[in-house]
Amino acid sequence: QVQLVESGGGLVQAGGSLRLSCVVSGETIDIKDWAVAWFRQPPGKEREFVAAVSWSGASTSYADSVKGRFAVSRDNAKSAVYLQMNSLKPEDTAVYSCASERWGDGSPLIRIYDYWGQGTQVTISS
Numbered sequence: 001q002v003q004l005v006e007s008g009g010g011l012v013q014a015g016g017s018l019r020l021s022c023v024v025s026g027e028t029i030d031i032k033d034w035a036v037a038w039f040r041q042p043p044g045k046e047r048e049f050v051a052a053v054s055w056s057g058a059s060t061s062y063a064d065s066v067k068g069r070f071a072v073s074r075d076n077a078k079s080a081v082y083l084q085m086n087s088l089k090p091e092d093t094a095v096y097s098c099a100s101e102r103w104g105d106g107s108p109l110i111r112i113y114d115y116w117g118q119g120t121q122v123t124i125s126s
Contacts, residue, residue: 002026002034002115004098009120014090016124020083022098022117031074035104036081037113038072040094040122050096051083052106061106066092090126095119 008020020038024031037052051062051072060072071084081098097120099113107113 002029004117006117006120009122011123014126016088017086022081024079031079032076033102034100035106036100038083038098040096042094049108054106055103088124090124093124096122
């Protein structure tokens, strides 16, 4: 079984920054084998893809709405994946969740991912 725990959410003003963390754990897993993606669900809307990093770390992908503002990275030694969010806008307000797929290439498709965290709330005030 794989567990994912997000942290780092909060309330910030527009233009500010936040860094989200996703720690991946499990009895026999090695994070080096797992792609991790970030998704978000704004209030009253469907869940949407934000960013992802492949299992090897060689590739990253982003939704158009966050390109140039968000950056995803991984630290395998800490079993963690990060989402650095800069120049935040009120429309970035959502519950942000991380998800993992073994040997994945960082797909934006929700159905690809096997394991999910509980999510962390990000609220951007105008």
